[in-house]
Amino acid sequence: MTHQLSLAELEEIEARHVLRNYARLPVAVASGADVWLHTTDGRRVLDLLCGLGVTSLGHAHPNVTMAITEQAGKLLHASNLVHLQGPVQLAERLAQSSLGGGVLFQNSGAEANEAAIKLARRHKRGGEVVSLHNGFHGRTYGALSATPQEAKQEPFAPLVGGFRAVPPTVEALETAVSDHTAAVLLETIQGESGVLPIPDDVLRAARAACDAHGALLIVDEVQSGMGRTGDMWSYEASGVVPDAITVAKALANGLPIGALITGPHLLDVLRPGDHGSTFAGNPLAAAAAHAVLDVMGDPGFLPRVREAGARLTAGLESLPDVAGVRGRGLMLAAELTPEAVERHGTTAELAGRLMTEHDVWVNAPTPTSLRLLPPLTIRDEQIDEGVRRIAAGLTAR
The missing domain is CATH 3.90.1150.10 (Aspartate Aminotransferase, domain 1)
Structure with missing residues (x-):
């Protein structure tokens, strides 16, 4: 030992x-x-x-531990070039629990948001991504460009172009979203900025603006999803249905995994080679996620x-x-x-x-x-x- x-x-x-x-x-x-x-010094901390x-x-958690142990003895990795039952069935469960479309696995929330940004630009064939002040979507370059926090962005300029941040108000969204907008990317509750709920009228305005201009509404559920707010997905409480959501953090209770989940109308937007990841959707993380969903399904x-x-x-x-x-x-x-x-x-x-x-x-x-x-x-x-x-x-x- x-x-x-x-x-x-x-x-x-x-x-x-x-x-x-x-x-x-x-x-x-x-x-x-x-x-x-x-x-290591013998203390017990309430987490x-x-x-x-x-x-x-x-x-x-015993269910997660058992799922990981059993899967580790079978298969850890085979790549996304073959069909794997665990990840495929996990995609089905996630889609059926939310938007009913397709799933693209990643390894983190930031990567899931990168995939969402690429999906939106592929769908619109370019276009601007609008995000909200105080939002946080990750630290990779696309996700960071959608995170309008000067302290996080400034050391890494120049950032990716084609991003605009606006206040979380109805008026700001109605003004910012246009025919040149690919997507509005937002959190329903801004976790990293202090757990700041976005009002339902702002969420409804984002949905309406996206519908009017052919843009996608993407909800970042990385922190607020997976039961955290008392609903499986935080967007459910507002009645506003997005085109896509991103999820990570709690999905596998500690193993690295993320996912982009879309509505059925976006199932065929990405083509082979548009996006990928060596480790994304591996059988081990998928097994842990199945165990998590089993528990949360009670x-x-x-x-x-x-x-x-x-x-x-x-x-x-x-x-x-x-x-x-x-x-x-x-x-x-x-x-x-x-x-x-x-x-x-x-x-x-x-x-x-x-x-x-x-x-x-x-x-x-x-x-x-x-x-x-x-x-x-x-x-x-x-x-x-x-x-x-x-x-x-x-x-x-």
Whole structure:
């Protein structure tokens, strides 16, 4: 068995051999089970972040573990040049759960959004992609060009041309979308910018504008999909049906996978050679995703997510330092009072102390808020324990 390295040993190796693009917490995780992470120094951390919305069934879920183990003994890879039952049936399940058309597998959310952008341009034979201010769609060049955040874009200019960002308002979309628009790409809830829900009238305006000008409406469900909001897909609550969605994160509960899912009218847009990926749709990730869908397919699963979200929201709102809670289901942000922000320095520092001193993991998407993306399987007593730990951190200074 490999010797477990300490935090200091890991940090020393990283200082010499790992590029500096991640700002890591001073925590080394050795294992996980259910809603808990176990550190190398013997602590047990309540994980209310799910690896940024990935491990939605918790850590080491037995169904997922069994599916991965069985598939690993059969076949890991054969490429997309042959037919593979697991991925093909996964495509069928994803399409039937959403838009009823076709599926193109990728390895991440950013790659799924790249595929969506190419689909839109192929469909319109060019055209501009309109996205919304505060949106986040990934860090590859196309996805980054659709992510109007100066701090993320500026170091990598020049970006890909043909992208326009507008405020999330009805008027802005009606003005921006034209016959030269290939697609509107948006999130129904902007996760990385602080869990900011887009109003339903804005979603309806995006749909109407796309219909009027022959553009595609693409909804980025990378963080908000897969049951996170209490619906299988976040767009369902609005009644607005997109032409395509992108999904990743929670789809395989920790294995890398992403997907572009389209309506039936887009099934034949991409041609052989237009887009591809060596590892996309591999049997191992597909097996894990099947296990996830099996669990989420239980009739009581999504109602329970809504109940858990209501309990967590109420618990957070009861804290004196919380000015309000926004989001839906178990995709939430707690907005702190100005006094709490001033007392704690920054929410990033507060989130760090919650992890290192109070053994609860959340993060700070904005200078005034904390984001919570707990496992969708979290139980009431674990929710209450999470609220207690956050409360302890808020009152510590």
